Amino acid sequence: MRHFLSEWDVTKDEFLALINRGSEYRAQWESGTLEPLAKRHTMAMIFEKSSTRTRVSFEAGMAQLGGHAINLSPRDTQLGRGEPVEDTARVLSQMVDIIMLRTFSHDIAERMAESASVPVINGLTDLLHPCQMLADMQTFMEKVGSVEDKVVAWIGDGNNMCHSYINTANLLGFNLRIACPDNHQPDEGLLERGSERAKRVESAAEAAEGADLIVTDVWASMGQEDEQAARAVVFQPYQITDDIMALAKDSAIFMHCLPAHRGEEVTEAVLEGPQSVVWEEAGNRLHAQKALIEFLLAEAET
Numbered sequence: 001m002r003h004f005l006s007e008w009d010v011t012k013d014e015f016l017a018l019i020n021r022g023s024e025y026r027a028q029w030e031s032g033t034l035e036p037l038a039k040r041h042t043m044a045m046i047f048e049k050s051s052t053r054t055r056v057s058f059e060a061g062m063a064q065l066g067g068h069a070i071n072l073s074p075r076d077t078q079l080g081r082g083e084p085v086e087d088t089a090r091v092l093s094q095m096v097d098i099i100m101l102r103t104f105s106h107d108i109a110e111r112m113a114e115s116a117s118v119p120v121i122n123g124l125t126d127l128l129h130p131c132q133m134l135a136d137m138q139t140f141m142e143k144v145g146s147v148e149d150k151v152v153a154w155i156g157d158g159n160n161m162c163h164s165y166i167n168t169a170n171l172l173g174f175n176l177r178i179a180c181p182d183n184h185q186p187d188e189g190l191l192e193r194g195s196e197r198a199k200r201v202e203s204a205a206e207a208a209e210g211a212d213l214i215v216t217d218v219w220a221s222m223g224q225e226d227e228q229a230a231r232a233v234v235f236q237p238y239q240i241t242d243d244i245m246a247l248a249k250d251s252a253i254f255m256h257c258l259p260a261h262r263g264e265e266v267t268e269a270v271l272e273g274p275q276s277v278v279w280e281e282a283g284n285r286l287h288a289q290k291a292l293i294e295f296l297l298a299e300a301e302t
């Protein structure tokens with residue numbers, strides 16, 4: 001059974017094909033010509049953390065493909081009362097065609113995939129956010145072109161999004177410069193595996209110099225709310241400002257997976273400025289994930 005828990009779960013060719021298909025779905029959406037899939041499929045969506053984009057893009061995407069998505073929160077399912085994730089996976093596999101899970105430890109997503117007999121999609125764990133990567137790369141290719149050998153600056157926290165950028169730099173072949181405060185560096189194992197394309201640099205300015213894409217994310221991720229105030233101090237030199245954008249190429253674009261905290265990791269001027277593509281990036285979650293759902297359902301039938 002094929003799952004999508006990490007960028008490494010697909011080949012480079014498959015990742016690029018998903019992006020192309022995502023762009024086709026975007027064009028069909030814009031022209032009102034989107035055709036549903038031949039079969040009606042059902043998705044179970046498990047959210048152990050909050051979500052706006054992931055929830056709406058998967059639910060709307062399943063509706064547009066002629067299927068249905070069921071939202072499950074631990075508060076009102078037996079998962080929240082201690083039913084093992086393995087049992088939940090086996091039960092859901094009897095009832096739905098595909099599962100999407102947003103959770104804390106990546107291990108929970110892996111355990112769910114091991115016990116499920118339908119595809120499992122990672123809708124964000126503490127370690128990775130691969131669905132956002134599909135949307136980010138689709139947006140880059142629509143706006144700029146091939147990402148191969150381009151320079152991408154990751155500035156901010158060495159978090160799940162940073163890890164996904166490290167994986168994708170190596171899968172697709174772009175050069176990633178990572179500027180994070182000392183105690184907020186990305187996972188060493190992931191960085192070592194991705195060291196051919198991903199390198200740590202000393203400052204936000206060094207990362208941004210001549211870059212094609214500047215990316216950041218919140219300074220305190222979900223589950224780190226109590227560190228918010230302390231982080232706001234340590235991360236201040238990593239804020240994306242007009243000065244940082246000015247160091248990048250004139251053609252550079254700015255991305256953020258959202259939600260954004262204006263005045264923290266990014267200024268209002270950059271977020272709302274001409275180089276920001278964050279709204280298209282968010283919109284592409286819908287289209288990239290329809291491509292992913294279609295791909296995984298087709299793989300499951302072979």
Ligand code: CP
Nearest residue numbers: 051052053054257258
């Ligand atoms: N970017 C993203 O995954 O947003 P949500 O938390 O709103 O799903």
Ligand code: NVA
Nearest residue numbers: 159217221222257258
């Ligand atoms: N790094 C953020 C991403 C939110 C989409 C978090 O995990 O909260």
